[in-house]
Every structure is written in C-alpha cells, then in structure tokens.
Amino acid sequence: MIEVVNLTKTFKKASAVDQVNLYVEPGEIVGLLGPNGAGKSTTIAMLSTLIAPTGGEVLFNRKSVVKQPSALRKVLGVVPQEIALYTELTARENLQFFGSIQKMPKQLLKKRIEIVLEQIGLENEPKKLVKHYSGGMKRRLNIGVALLHEPEYLIMDEPTVGIDPQSRNHILETVKKLNEQLNMAIIYTSHYMEEVEFLCNRIYIMDQGRVIASGTKEEIKAILSSENKVLLKLEKLSNQFLNELMKQPEISNIEGKESIVSFSVAKETNFLPMLLAICEKHKVLLKSFQVEEPTLEDVFLHLTGRTLRN
Amino acid sequence: MFLALIQKQMKILLRSPSEILILLLMPIVLILILSFALGSLMDGNSELDMIEMAVVEHGDEKVDFSSFIKENQNQFQLDAKSLGKMEESLPAGLLMKILTSKEMKEILQVTKIDDAELEKAKNSGEYSVILEIPEGFTLDYLNALIFHKKEPTLNVHFNENEQVTSSVIKDLLDLFQQQYTIHTLLGQNNLLTEDMDLASGEITSTIHSVDSTEKITASVYYTFSMTVMFILYVAGTIASQSFIEKSMNIFDRIVLARIHPIIYLLSILVSTIIIALLQVAILFAFANLVFKISFVQWELYLMLTVMLAIVVGGIAALLTAINYRFNSANASNLFSTTLVAIFAFFGGSYFNISSLSPVFSKVGMMTPNGAALDAYFSISQNGTIQEIVPNMTILFTMAVLLMLLAFVLFPKRGGTV
Ligand SMILES: Nc1ncnc2c1ncn2[C@@H]1O[C@H](COP(=O)(O)OP(=O)(O)O)[C@@H](O)[C@H]1O
Ligand SMILES: [Mg+2]
Numbered sequence: 001m002i003e004v005v006n007l008t009k010t011f012k013k014a015s016a017v018d019q020v021n022l023y024v025e026p027g028e029i030v031g032l033l034g035p036n037g038a039g040k041s042t043t044i045a046m047l048s049t050l051i052a053p054t055g056g057e058v059l060f061n062r063k064s065v066v067k068q069p070s071a072l073r074k075v076l077g078v079v080p081q082e083i084a085l086y087t088e089l090t091a092r093e094n095l096q097f098f099g100s101i102q103k104m105p106k107q108l109l110k111k112r113i114e115i116v117l118e119q120i121g122l123e124n125e126p127k128k129l130v131k132h133y134s135g136g137m138k139r140r141l142n143i144g145v146a147l148l149h150e151p152e153y154l155i156m157d158e159p160t161v162g163i164d165p166q167s168r169n170h171i172l173e174t175v176k177k178l179n180e181q182l183n184m185a186i187i188y189t190s191h192y193m194e195e196v197e198f199l200c201n202r203i204y205i206m207d208q209g210r211v212i213a214s215g216t217k218e219e220i221k222a223i224l225s226s227e228n229k230v231l232l233k234l235e236k237l238s239n240q241f242l243n244e245l246m247k248q249p250e251i252s253n254i255e256g257k258e259s260i261v262s263f264s265v266a267k268e269t270n271f272l273p274m275l276l277a278i279c280e281k282h283k284v285l286l287k288s289f290q291v292e293e294p295t296l297e298d299v300f301l302h303l304t305g306r307t308l309r310n
Numbered sequence: 311m312f313l314a315l316i317q318k319q320m321k322i323l324l325r326s327p328s329e330i331l332i333l334l335l336m337p338i339v340l341i342l343i344l345s346f347a348l349g350s351l352m353d354g355n356s357e358l359d360m361i362e363m364a365v366v367e368h369g370d371e372k373v374d375f376s377s378f379i380k381e382n383q384n385q386f387q388l389d390a391k392s393l394g395k396m397e398e399s400l401p402a403g404l405l406m407k408i409l410t411s412k413e414m415k416e417i418l419q420v421t422k423i424d425d426a427e428l429e430k431a432k433n434s435g436e437y438s439v440i441l442e443i444p445e446g447f448t449l450d451y452l453n454a455l456i457f458h459k460k461e462p463t464l465n466v467h468f469n470e471n472e473q474v475t476s477s478v479i480k481d482l483l484d485l486f487q488q489q490y491t492i493h494t495l496l497g498q499n500n501l502l503t504e505d506m507d508l509a510s511g512e513i514t515s516t517i518h519s520v521d522s523t524e525k526i527t528a529s530v531y532y533t534f535s536m537t538v539m540f541i542l543y544v545a546g547t548i549a550s551q552s553f554i555e556k557s558m559n560i561f562d563r564i565v566l567a568r569i570h571p572i573i574y575l576l577s578i579l580v581s582t583i584i585i586a587l588l589q590v591a592i593l594f595a596f597a598n599l600v601f602k603i604s605f606v607q608w609e610l611y612l613m614l615t616v617m618l619a620i621v622v623g624g625i626a627a628l629l630t631a632i633n634y635r636f637n638s639a640n641a642s643n644l645f646s647t648t649l650v651a652i653f654a655f656f657g658g659s660y661f662n663i664s665s666l667s668p669v670f671s672k673v674g675m676m677t678p679n680g681a682a683l684d685a686y687f688s689i690s691q692n693g694t695i696q697e698i699v700p701n702m703t704i705l706f707t708m709a710v711l712l713m714l715l716a717f718v719l720f721p722k723r724g725g726t727v
Pocket of ligand 1: 037
C-alpha cells in the first residue's frame with residue numbers, strides 16, 4: 001500500500017499542496033480529480049519520490065520512502081503529464097533505452113517490448129522517429145515506457161490531455177484492462193470528471209492544494225444526495241428572469257448560459273409552481289426541463305462554487 | 311546500462327543535422343576558406359588591396375520568409391514583434407549588412423549584380439570574390455534550422471590570383487557566430503518561444519594584420535586552430551541536449567530507473583569525450599587528405615587530443631550541472647554563443663594573438679583551446695614531449711577542476727530535492 005500523510009509542499013512562499021492524506025491499495029484504481037493548478041502533479045511528484053515534501057510522509061508498505069526511495073521506485077510506473085520521450089528515437093528505441101537502464105535482461109526486455117507495444121496498440125508501430133508521431137501515439141508510448149517493468153502501481157498524470165477522442169478511448173480502455181487483467185493498481189489524475197467517473201472506484205477531489213472530498217463515487221455523490229440538478233431550456237434568456245430565480249431561497253448554484261439555465265434544488269421541494277409563475281411573470285417561454293442526478297462536476301461546484309474547467 | 315546511456319547520446323547527436331553542420335562541416339569549410347584565402351598572405355606577401363566583391367542573389371529573402379511563415383502558421387504562433395526580429399535576422403540580409411558595414415568599406419567594395427552578369431563576372435576576373443546566394447536559400451535555411459530539413463548552401467567563388475585579408479575572414483566568423491546564436495536560441499529551446507531575443511545583427515569588426523613571420527603554414531595553422539575551437543562546441547551541444555532531458559522530464563524517468571545521478575553525469579562526460587575524439591579524428595583525416603598534413607609523432611598527438619577531449623568532457627559536465635541546478639539552459643547557451651568566441655579569440659583561433667602582446671599570449675595559455683593549440687604547433691614542429699608538458703599540465707588541472715566542480719554542483723539526490 002502507498003500512503004501519504006499530511007503531505008505538504010511549499011514553493012518559495014506559495015503553498016502548492018497542503019496537508020493531503022490519501023492511500024492506494026494493491027489492485028485498485030484511485031482517481032485524483034481537480035482543476036488545473038489544484039496541486040495534483042505536485043502531489044504525484046512527491047508520491048513517486050521525484051520531489052521531496054516540505055512536510056508530511058510518503059509511506060510504502062508502512063515504511064517512509066522520502067529518504068529511501070528505492071523500494072518504491074522498483075514497483076512504480078510513472079506516466080508524466082508531459083511527453084517524456086526522446087523525439088529523435090523511434091518507439092522501439094525509446095523502449096529499448098528505458099528498459100536497458102532498468103537493467104532488464106536482454107531476452108526479457110525483448111519480450112516485454114513486444115507485449116507493451118501490443119498493450120498500447122502500437123504493435124504495427126511505424127518505423128519513424130517519435131517526433132513525427134501524432135499526439136495520440138506519443139501519449140500511448142509515454143504510457144508504454146512506464147509499463148516495461150510490469151509495475152505494481154501505475155501513476156498517470158492527465159494521460160489524455162490534448163488528444164483526439166479515439167486515442168482517448170483507447171487509453172481509457174487500456175487503463176481498465178491493465179487493472180482488470182494484471183491487477184495493476186492505478187492512480188489516475190485528471191480534470192475530466194467523466195474519465196474519473198468511468199475508471200475509478202475511489203476518488204479524491206483536490207482544489208487549491210487540499211483534498212476537499214474523498215471516498216467512493218457513491219459516497220461523494222451522497223454529499224449532494226439531498227439535491228437534484230434541474231436543467232431548463234428556454235427560448236430566450238432574460239436577466240430579470242435570472243435575477244428573480246436567484247431571489248428564491250429553495251434553489252442554489254444558478255447558472256445561465258445562452259438559452260440554458262441550471263440550478264440545484266432540494267429533492268422533496270415542489271418547485272414547479274414557483275418556476276412556472278416566474279416564467280409567466282417575465283414572459284419567458286419554457287421549451288423543456290429536465291431533472292438530473294448530481295455528477296462529480298456538481299459536487300465540485302457545490303464545494304467550491306467553481307467549475308472544474310475554467 | 312551505462313552503455314545504453316552513451317549509445318542514446320550518440321544516436322541523438324548523429325540524427326541532428328544542424329549539430330553535425332556545426333561540429334563538422336563548419337570547421338571543414340572554415341579551414342578550407344582560411345587556408346586558401348590566407349595562404350599567400352601568411353607565406354610572406356602581406357600587401358592589402360581593396361577587395362572587389364560581387365554578390366548575386368537569385369531569390370528573394372522576404373518572399374522566402376513569408377512563404378515559410380505561411381506554410382507553418384499552424385505550428386507556431388508568433389507575434390508581430392518576434393516576426394519583425396526574425397525578419398531582421400534573416401541570413402542573406404544579415405550577410406549583406408556585414409559586407410557593406412562601415413568597417414568593411416575600407417577594404418571591401420561590394421557590387422550587386424544580377425543572374426545574367428554572373429558568367430561574365432566569373433570569367434572576367436574583375437572580382438576577387440563572387441558570392442552566390444541561391445534561390446530559396448532563406449527558405450532552406452529556416453527549414454534546416456527548425457525542421458532539420460535539407461541544409462542551405464552558399465556558393466563562394468574566389469579568384470585565385472588575389473588575396474583576401476584576414477578581416478574578411480574574421481567577419482565571416484562573426485557571421486557564423488551570429489547564425490549560431492539564432493540557431494541556438496531557436497533550436498536548443500526546442501521551440502519558438504514568445505519572447506525570443508534574437509541577435510540584433512550589429513557587427514563589430516577590427517582589422518588585424520597577420521604576422522607574416524609565422525613559420526607555420528596557413529593550412530596547418532587553421533587546421534589546428536579551428537579544431538581546438540570547434541571541439542568546444544561539442545561541450546555546449548551535449549550540455550544543451552542533456553538539459554532537454556531535464557526539461558522534458560526524461561531525467562525523472564532515468565531517476566526512477568534507479569540510475570544514480572552521478573552515473574548519469576559520468577555518461578555525459580564519457581559521451582562528450584568520445585564525440586570530441588571522433589570529431590578531431592575526422593578533421594585531422596580531412597587535413598591529411600587535402601593538405602597532406604602528416605601526423606608524424608602520432609603518439610603525442612593522441613595524448614594531447616585525449617587530454618583536450620577530457621577537458622571538453624569536463625566542460626560539458628559542468629555546464630550540465632549548472633543547467634540542472636538552476637533549471638535553465640542559460641549556461642550552455644551562453645557558452646556556445648559567447649564564451650567559445652572569447653576563448654577562440656584569446657586562444658589564437660582567429661589569428662596569432664601573441665603577436666599583439668605577450669600578455670594576450672599568457673591569457674591564451676589559460677584557455678583550453680589556447681593551451682592545446684600551442685602544444686599542437688610544438689608537436690607539428692617536431693617538438694619533444696618535454697615541450698608540451700606545461701600545456702598538458704594546464705589541461706590536466708583544468709580537467710580535474712571542471713570535473714570536481716561539476717560533481718559538486720550536480721543535484722545528487724536525483725528527483726528528491
Ligand atoms: N516548481 C514549481 N515552482 C513554483 N510553483 C509551482 C511549481 N510547480 C507547481 N507550482 C504551483 O503549484 C500549484 C499546483 O501545481 P500543479 O501541482 O502542477 O497542479 P495541477 O497538476 O493540479 O494542475 C500551481 O499553483 C503551480 O503554479
Ligand atoms: Mg498537472
């Protein structure tokens with residue numbers, strides 16, 4: 001088990017990570033969700049022994065790895081947020097290099113390279129330098145390099161940023177397979193709520209250096225269990241209409257964009273008469289409305305008053 | 311494992327045509343130009359005449375530039391300021407600026423001629439030098455610089471009956487230096503950044519007369535002087551490459567693979583030494599073929615070259631250590647764009663500086679290239695091993711100091727700093 005306790009990192013004076021506690025057990029997929037600048041990458045860098053914490057501990061099987069990182073490094077695969085590959089080498093040459101520096105025996109490495117290329121869907125990898133690869137292919141190879149030594153724990157930092165939907169789906173499927181078939185524990189960092197919701201059993205939500213919510217998907221959504229989200233489609237949005245809505249005590253988190261308005265409302269409230277009355281009063285034509293279960297995005301909005309992507 | 315680190319370094323270098331251009335082609339071209347141009351001058355006859363030069367520009371640089379920008383506008387966004395700066399620093403314009411500068415006016419008469427007049431000009435012998443800028447030169451240049459495509463070529467025709475002064479050559483070197491600066495800024499940062507500070511194209515130039523009592527022939531002089539200058543670029547090049555490993559988080563992966571940072575630093579040292587030795591071997595083989603320079607006391611040459619290569623390895627290690635410590639490529643960039651030129655000046659790579667003042671020659675001996683150059687000359691004049699002991703001592707001391715300093719400065723705890 002990897003565990004961090006009261007993990008803190010301060011750069012100069014700015015605090016990037018503040019008293020974070022989290023753990024990962026063998027075989028589970030844990031999500032780390034938060035907007036840009038939340039401190040996810042910094043947390044992960046400490047977790048993977050790449051930077052030393054200002055305070056707190058990183059424990060692997062209950063032993064500190066801050067001073068003795070070797071044991072953890074051995075079982076860890078890290079997929080950095082940036083493409084960390086030699087662009088002047090081919091895919092195979094990259095894998096060959098990163099395998100060799102881990103002192104993998106020649107025969108084993110040869111086999112592993114074939115397996116990894118298949119896992120990341122590059123088995124028919126073109127014989128060209130990585131610099132000529134598409135963004136999606138680079139991302140996949142970036143993952144492949146971390147898989148060479150069959151890590152028990154795979155740490156992935158926003159592995160789907162900036163690629164096409166097809167490559168993104170491939171990566172998500174790969175992650176799921178690695179976990180299900182090889183029982184690899186995965187720490188998956190993202191600011192895409194859907195990805196984390198799709199992959200992870202347990203989730204930590206970070207904002208401004210702190211973990212603001214954690215637990216299983218269900219537990220986190222239970223934070224909003226007493227609320228529903230309502231989506232209205234109007235013919236035309238008017239400001240008076242919005243203002244009037246905001247005055248209503250039973251609804252919250254009101255957002256209006258173009259012809260769509262959304263708000264949260266307690267589950268047992270019968271808000272329809274009030275809504276229709278306001279529509280009537282401001283001559284707003286209601287085209288449709290929809291009541292939804294809350295998403296992780298809504299939880300984040302509820303806890304911070306901001307959206308994940310800004 | 312160590313071998314893999316070295317192999318990787320070599321592969322990457324061999325696949326960077328622009329680096330090969332600087333490390334091999336540039337010194338070869340300069341050795342050729344300088345040897346032929348200064349040959350007669352150094353061998354006695356030192357009278358300076360006004361040089362008549364013709365320039366033919368087959369293409370249009372501005373057109374090349376805008377088509378380059380248009381072709382690649384999705385690849386990088388540049389604001390008007392950067393564009394303006396780049397436009398000012400385009401190679402053909404820069405070259406013309408240098409050739410027609412105030413300093414050059416006294417010795418160089420530049421005439422622009424057009425394509426039709428070229429053959430006549432070549433045959434008439436009216437001009438001492440004809441410079442031909444081929445069509446698409448600037449486009450090739452930009453493509454080579456940024457996308458490592460086909461290298462641009464520049465044709466220079468010399469009239470063999472005339473002499474070209476050393477200051478022309480000095481300015482050619484300056485030109486190279488400037489282009490190198492642009493290359494470094496664009497290439498080594500691996501991308502085009504918003505606030506590119508390109509060299510302004512301002513040229514300073516002084517006219518030096520070459521000591522004509524020098525016994526060494528021009529070809530020998532410039533073979534060794536260019537070699538000891540360009541070997542320094544190996545250090546800058548390797549150090550910038552190794553910084554890319556840090557800035558792209560590749561170094562994190564190396565650390566996670568449980569490679570001790572000092573092992574990594576050692577791999578930088580060793581690969582630099584190997585590459586520097588290969589470079590010198592190629593340059594000397596070239597000199598042997600073209601100028602019939604023979605390396606009679608080959609053991610001494612080998613000993614000296616290995617020692618110089620170790621110093622260069624030490625420089626690469628130190629630059630790498632500083633870059634890593636301060637998390638910026640400033641150290642290696644400053645070295646390649648400025649320090650090498652200063653070392654080359656004091657070390658006597660441009661001309662025999664000791665003829666100006668004995669103080670200069672003392673300073674020159676304190677540069678790695680200067681100490682090595684002096685020793686190469688001794689060996690080439692059948693000097694004994696005793697004569698180069700002081701030089702070897704200086705180089706050895708430098709190597710030890712550089713390596714110690716690099717070792718101390720390199721962040722040793724790997725990722726966990
Ligand atoms: N090396 C650094 N020096 C100074 N500040 C940093 C450094 N790395 C990260 N930060 C700051 O710490 C905060 C968290 O950054 P990061 O961990 O990258 O967030 P995330 O990965 O969630 O986007 C940001 O405000 C960022 O500017
Ligand atoms: Mg991040």
